Amino acid sequence: MIMVVMVGMSVAFSYVVFYADNYKAGIGSSVLESLAIEDVWVKQDYTSVQVSVYNVATQANLGTDVNLNVTAIYIDGSALINIRGSPNPSSLDYNPNYQTINFAEQPVKAGMHITFTCQSTKPLGSGTHDITITTLRGSNIKAQFDVA
Amino acid sequence: MLKKLFRNRKGTAEVIGTIMFIVILMFFFTNVYLWHDAATKDMNELYVKKMNAGMSISFDSSNNQVIVKATASDVKLSRLWIDTSSIHVYANLPLNLYVAPGDTNALTFTFNNPAPPNSDGSVIVDSPNGNTINVRCAYDQSVRFTIVNTLGITVST
Numbered sequence: 001m002i003m004v005v006m007v008g009m010s011v012a013f014s015y016v017v018f019y020a021d022n023y024k025a026g027i028g029s030s031v032l033e034s035l036a037i038e039d040v041w042v043k044q045d046y047t048s049v050q051v052s053v054y055n056v057a058t059q060a061n062l063g064t065d066v067n068l069n070v071t072a073i074y075i076d077g078s079a080l081i082n083i084r085g086s087p088n089p090s091s092l093d094y095n096p097n098y099q100t101i102n103f104a105e106q107p108v109k110a111g112m113h114i115t116f117t118c119q120s121t122k123p124l125g126s127g128t129h130d131i132t133i134t135t136l137r138g139s140n141i142k143a144q145f146d147v148a
Numbered sequence: 149m150l151k152k153l154f155r156n157r158k159g160t161a162e163v164i165g166t167i168m169f170i171v172i173l174m175f176f177f178t179n180v181y182l183w184h185d186a187a188t189k190d191m192n193e194l195y196v197k198k199m200n201a202g203m204s205i206s207f208d209s210s211n212n213q214v215i216v217k218a219t220a221s222d223v224k225l226s227r228l229w230i231d232t233s234s235i236h237v238y239a240n241l242p243l244n245l246y247v248a249p250g251d252t253n254a255l256t257f258t259f260n261n262p263a264p265p266n267s268d269g270s271v272i273v274d275s276p277n278g279n280t281i282n283v284r285c286a287y288d289q290s291v292r293f294t295i296v297n298t299l300g301i302t303v304s305t
Contacts, residue, residue, distance in 0.1 A: 001161035009168040015177045024183050030188050034194060036300030039229050041236040050236065054301035061197070100157045113227065113240075114231065115269065147292070148233060 030137035032057055032066045038113065038147040040131055046123040049080060051116045053133065053141075058111040065110035069136040072101040073118060076129050080118035197221075198299050203247075205295045207305045214257040214293050217287070218249040223301075228257060229294040230271070230285050237265045239273045239283045251256050257293075262286035 039052040044065050051073055057066035073080045082103050126147050133141040150178050168283040202219035216225070231297040239257075247255050257280060263284040265271045294304040 002164060005161045005165040005168070009165060009172065012169070012214060013172050013175075016172050017253060020176055020179050024182060027268075028180070028184065029187070031184065032213055034191070034295065034300060036302065038227065038296050038302055039231065039236055039238070039294065041231070044234075052229075052238075053234075054300055056194075058298075058300070061299060064190075070264075 008021045027137055029066050030135070030139050032035055032062055032064070033068050033137060033139040034062070034066075035068065035070075035108070035133060035135070035139075035141045036131065037131060037141060037143040037145075040129075040143075042124045046125065046147075047120045049075065049120055049124070051080075051131070051133075052098045052113065052116060053108060053116070054113045055108045055110050067107050067109045068139075069107050070133055071117065071136050072103065072134045073116065074132040074134075075120060075124060078121055080116075080120055082116060082118055114118075155246045193220060194299070198301055201297055201299050202299050203295060203301060203303045205293060205303050205305050207291070207293055212259050214295075215254050216247060216257070216295050217251065217254045218247040219287065220249060222246050223250050224298040225255070225295060229295040229296070230283070230287055231292045231294065232288050233290045234288075235265070237269050237271050237285060239285065241272050241273065241279045241281070242276060245276070245281075255281065259287070261286055285292065 034056040036049065036054045036056050038054050039050075041050040041052075043049070053070070055066075055068060056063075057068070059065050073082075103116060106114065106116075124147055128144055128146050131143050131145060135141075164211060170232045186258055198209055200221045201223045202221075204217045204219055206215050207213075208215060214228070224244070230237050230239070245255075247253060258280060260282050261284055263272050265285070272284040274284065292305055296302050
């Protein structure tokens with residue numbers, strides 16, 4: 001019986017170690033996520049938007065690299081649609097991240113700058129707008145930008 | 149009484165199991181708590197670094213120069229954005245481009261020999277010449293410059 005208990009508890013201990021490591025790498029790392037919104041470009045049609053972000057959670061800054069996935073981008077509370085665009089650099093709707101359909105499909109690795117090409121469902125007129133980026137782990141990054 | 153209790157081998161496995169279960173629970177919560185504590189400390193250190201990484205950027209339109217100064221501690225620059233009404237382009241700055249505090253250590257960006265931007269929106273940056281860096285980019289009167297450092301601080305003209 002003692003043998004059975006020892007084996008059972010060893011299995012339980014292994015699972016707990018595995019679970020704790022998964023927690024730390026997953027949802028627990030939300031506390032370490034740090035994303036900077038570098039640039040928001042609202043194009044002249046007032047609905048096409050390019051959002052450039054920079055993942056600051058690098059080993060140099062935090063002691064560890066924390067990759068993240070953007071799940072949604074909101075401007076003034078309305079979600080942007082991540083468009084496919086065109087792979088042709090000479091095209092007007094050229095999108096360097098052509099393969100990306102959903103934001104989350106493109107991981108933002110530590111130290112990486114990335115531009116998301118998006119479409120707003122309503123025109124973004126002149127003035128100051130609020131932008132919120134949500135990540136897969138549940139962090140919210142907020143900023144403001146101006147449209148001339 | 150005590151001797152009897154210790155000689156009685158019934159339930160030993162249950163006692164060992166219970167103790168190990170409690171030890172495993174304590175291990176889990178201690179492990180996660182200490183890790184979370186260290187992670188929060190790392191983030192707080194990053195906030196402190198950000199607070200100490202003051203920068204200023206100014207555009208000298210008469211000389212077509214952008215001047216970046218560090219106002220607190222050393223800052224390591226990452227990108228310079230050049231935004232006009234028709235296009236937003238960026239210059240990926242050389243690695244290990246530090247700006248030390250003080251007017252004499254200010255970094256000057258010039259914009260000679262403009263060239264078209266690359267397909268990804270980046271522009272060509274010449275090798276630094278002392279505290280001067282030439283960015284091969286044309287811009288119009290509506291230009292706005294934004295400097296980004298490696299801590300994610302952005303400052304615009």
